[in-house]
Amino acid sequence: MKKSFLFVLLVIVSLLGADITVEYKSSLTPEVIRTIEIDSTDYFNVYELNKTFKANISDDLLDQRLNVNIYSEQLIFLMDSSLLQYGSDYFNMTYNIIQQDGKYFLPVVFLTDLLPQIFSNLISWEKNKLITKTPTDNSIKRIVLDPGHGGKDPGAVGYSKKHFEKEVVLELALKLKKKLEQQLDVVVLLSRDKDEFISLQQRTKFANENNADLFISLHCNAHRNSKINGIEVYYLSTAKTDEARAVEAMENQVVYEYEGGQEAVRKYDDLAFILADMAQSEHLEESYNLGANLQTALVSATEAYNRGVKQANFYVLRGAFMPSVLLEFGFISNKDEEKKLISSSYQEKLIDSVFIGIRDFKMKYDQMQ
Ligand SMILES: [Zn+2]
Incomplete structure (x- = not known):
């Protein structure tokens, strides 16, 4: 005793x-x-x-x-x-x-x-x-960058009619991959690294199959009115404004034009949509936070018009089971913004801001895991 x-x-x-x-x-x-x-x-x-x-x-x-x-x-x-x-x-x-x-x-x-x-x-x-035993590590390690459009789908056409969205976003993606891999402890995968057509479904499938922790789709905007300019960021949601609906229709148009028209749209809709939407809503808050980080960084570096962080219902974001956003880097249909978007110094600004946005999001996210 x-x-x-x-x-x-x-x-x-x-x-x-x-x-x-x-x-x-x-x-x-x-x-x-x-x-x-x-x-x-x-x-x-x-x-x-x-x-x-x-x-x-x-x-x-x-x-x-x-x-x-x-x-x-x-x-x-x-x-x-x-x-x-x-x-x-x-x-x-x-x-x-x-x-x-x-x-x-x-x-x-x-x-x-x-x-x-x-x-x-x-x-x-x-x-x-x-x-x-070793704890599971849920920190952000793999990022999929998705340069929009490609191949037979040029995306938005520039004011000059000489430059296309598909070229600008591919350039941005390649440079961004290099910076992210050099300066953050991450692996960056590209849904396309050359000028080729990839369906919207293949893009998110690629991200899901590679167990990506973030999915970032890169785009340039266009508008019939060439005065319209500015940067905006989207995350997935069914709630939306009329304006968001217009951009959504444009980005989704690829489904009508290049992926088999009405039949293909039906395929994306219905049950598949509900399932994907439910899976995505798990990450809705994270997607919003990531979008907000990116928008703040982009607007403060470029001094572009701030069109805000918006909700929309893009096919391309729907299938991704991870925090995901769609970036519209500016209106290529606007004379000034087209010039900027193809200039390497402006592209550098965009890349630095996206880098900062991702880095800050990753820091907070990793701590919470
Ligand atoms: Zn686009």
Whole structure:
């Protein structure tokens, strides 16, 4: 009795103030969870779980709870309480969760005791270390750039009638791929890297089959009125304005003209649309955020007229099961914008802005995974 008490005391003393090592069963380098002492108890910042277990953490101030998604399971911590809910079970961490300067701290006992208990088949506490399998990495690693149109489909025709959308967006895509791969830790795949016709369905199929984490379709706009100019970004939705409907009709026209007319349209519609739309709506908020990042960066770098972040129902975005946006870099039907769109200095501005937009989105997105 006395012996075991001493042993427990020794373990507690040896643990106090010590950081916690997380060892992975794979070859991944071990990580360390830093601990800090609050009111004589060892705590750790809950965001350390993001680093070590790729946990997704969000607070819900309305319901006074902190949600931690770890190994696809949801743990709910009740604020100002030592209780944690998992499914219909409650676990007691002995010490309350602490909120300080917008950060949340959990008692270390959660790591040493409760995590191995809740995830007994995935996590164990051995020799003062947490041993676990490699967490799944949901960060953005693969990006599909989709230069619109191509081959027999020229896309929008320039004011001069000498330049076509399909050429401008391919140039932009090739340059953007180079920059993204050089400066971000990502692989960039192009739905086309030469002047060839690719159906809208093939484009998203390509992204889905390659497990892309982002899908970005690149376009230039056109309007009957050559005065119209500016940059706009679209993300998928069924709700839309009349103007968005016009652009949508133009970009979707390829289905009528080059992909078998009415029959092909019917194929995209109905059930396929509903299914794709449901899958996409999962990423609606992310797609919007990505679109907003891109639009802000593009407009501030180019000083082009800001036509906003819009919702539309593009066929090309429909089939993508990942955050996806469609960029309209400007109106090639406008004399000035056509000149800009084909100039390498302006293209550089566009590329730098898209790079910044993607980089910032990736930074936030990766942290949330
Ligand atoms: Zn287009």
